[in-house]
Amino acid sequence: MRPVQIVFDAQDPGRLAAFWAAALADRGYRVPGPPDGAADWPSWLAARGVPEDQWNSASAVESTDPAQPRLFFQRVPEPKTVKNRVHIDLQAGGGPSVPPAEQRERIAAAVDRLTALGAAFVENRSGMGTSWAVLTDPEGNEFCT
Numbered sequence: 001m002r003p004v005q006i007v008f009d010a011q012d013p014g015r016l017a018a019f020w021a022a023a024l025a026d027r028g029y030r031v032p033g034p035p036d037g038a039a040d041w042p043s044w045l046a047a048r049g050v051p052e053d054q055w056n057s058a059s060a061v062e063s064t065d066p067a068q069p070r071l072f073f074q075r076v077p078e079p080k081t082v083k084n085r086v087h088i089d090l091q092a093g094g095g096p097s098v099p100p101a102e103q104r105e106r107i108a109a110a111v112d113r114l115t116a117l118g119a120a121f122v123e124n125r126s127g128m129g130t131s132w133a134v135l136t137d138p139e140g141n142e143f144c145t
Helices: 013-023 041-047 100-117
Strands: 005-010 058-063 070-075 120-127 130-136 142-144
Touching (some): 100 130
Antiparallel strands (some): 058 070, 130 142
């Protein structure tokens, strides 16, 4: 059991888990495999009598470092309608100890990589000696890099 789990409401938990696993792969995150040595999640769920229409009701990504939080995605019936009150910061720019031009280069590279994975770029921002970009994941959840 992880010490912290961050939960996201989602329309398509599997899609968001795949996005965040790819977005955080360089930090050791992945979609965990099924327990008990099962070949895949559908086989494991079917063997437990879970109806097929429930197979995408939840998904998660975990870090190879067990001290890092787990991201859990749960299907909800309603779509996202307002701005997130909590969001993930990927810290791609390196912070105020990194020269501004290098921060912008790092951020631009991260934006390119993340938009190729399905994120949408919103805007660049700066303040307090640091720069970042605001993006949204495939379901419109805001995050920064």
